[in-house]
Amino acid sequence: xxxxxxxxxxxxxxxxxxxxxxxxxxxxxxxxxxxxxxxxxxxxxxxxxxxxxxxxxxxxxxxxxxxxxxxxxxxxxxxxxxxxxxxxxxxxxxxxxxxxxxxxxxxxxxxxxxxxxxxxxxxxxxxxxxxxxxxxxxxxxxxxxxxxxxxxxxxxxxxxxxxxxxxxxxxxxxxxxxxxxxxxxxxxxxxxxxxxxxxxxxxxxxxxxxxxxxxxxxxxxxxxxxxxxxxxxxxxxxxxxxxxxxxxxxxxxx
Ligand code: G
Ligand code: G
Ligand code: MN
Ligand code: NA
Numbered sequence: 001x002x003x004x005x006x007x008x009x010x011x012x013x014x015x016x017x018x019x020x021x022x023x024x025x026x027x028x029x030x031x032x033x034x035x036x037x038x039x040x041x042x043x044x045x046x047x048x049x050x051x052x053x054x055x056x057x058x059x060x061x062x063x064x065x066x067x068x069x070x071x072x073x074x075x076x077x078x079x080x081x082x083x084x085x086x087x088x089x090x091x092x093x094x095x096x097x098x099x100x101x102x103x104x105x106x107x108x109x110x111x112x113x114x115x116x117x118x119x120x121x122x123x124x125x126x127x128x129x130x131x132x133x134x135x136x137x138x139x140x141x142x143x144x145x146x147x148x149x150x151x152x153x154x155x156x157x158x159x160x161x162x163x164x165x166x167x168x169x170x171x172x173x174x175x176x177x178x179x180x181x182x183x184x185x186x187x188x189x190x191x192x193x194x195x196x197x198x199x200x201x202x203x204x205x206x207x208x209x210x211x212x213x214x215x216x217x218x219x220x221x222x223x224x225x226x227x228x229x230x231x232x233x234x235x236x237x238x239x240x241x242x243x244x245x246x247x248x249x250x251x252x253x254x
Contacts, residue, residue, distance in 0.1 A: 019240035033090030036074040067099040075116040092124040120150035129161035180214030
């Protein structure tokens, strides 16, 4: 397909960039981190969604160079903000299953940290339940190595696939990101709302922090606050924004 050959050139042609969506602490009201989100601006076709780009990159093997580019660009950006004496925040980077599976992945991450000078405690990798294509023991082994580097680990889209609780308790992770579908149900659907509460309580009892994704309305935020959810990433606070816009917001927060 033609889009594939365009993606080959996208990296070289500087058509890829990153937007950053803030995560806000419900305790302090301050930004504690941002998630990096890939954007592709094609010269003729315009903006192409990562839900197209990422699967295409996975199919063609381009996920490795593109994923590495995202990781490096996001880490470098976080270091740039820190060098401006802005209070340090966490940079969350999505890692697709095939990147995670790559035997060179951990080396890549170490090299990026070294190259950019970002301390590991300011990086978080987001993985999804799709990594279950690997043997469970292999997943745990890899996560232990990542954790040992001092990097934070989050499970993204939590609750959407076969979230085995027996497995969850064995994963050396720091955070869970509750999927938007449960946040959408707050005040709308009593089952989704009950699951939202249960996910927060589960996180608490396992010693994990919980980020709620995709909160758009005040009543959702109020409910999540009462339920003692830790952070919110959603349009209610901020949409994904370019680096310059984030810099302004972070400077104004001081
Ligand atoms: O930003 P948006 O809602 O359009 O993102 C759509 C999907 O693409 C999300 O599920 C997100 O996790 C994924 N995504 C965005 N950026 C990246 C990236 O750099 N790497 C990977 N693997 N997935 C990404
Ligand atoms: O799947 P993942 O969590 O990585 O992707 C996050 C995606 O969710 C981003 O593409 C982001 O644009 C989108 N998103 C974040 N907050 C909201 C929100 O409040 N409403 C909607 N519709 N999308 C959101
Ligand atoms: Mn994510
Ligand atoms: Na998600």
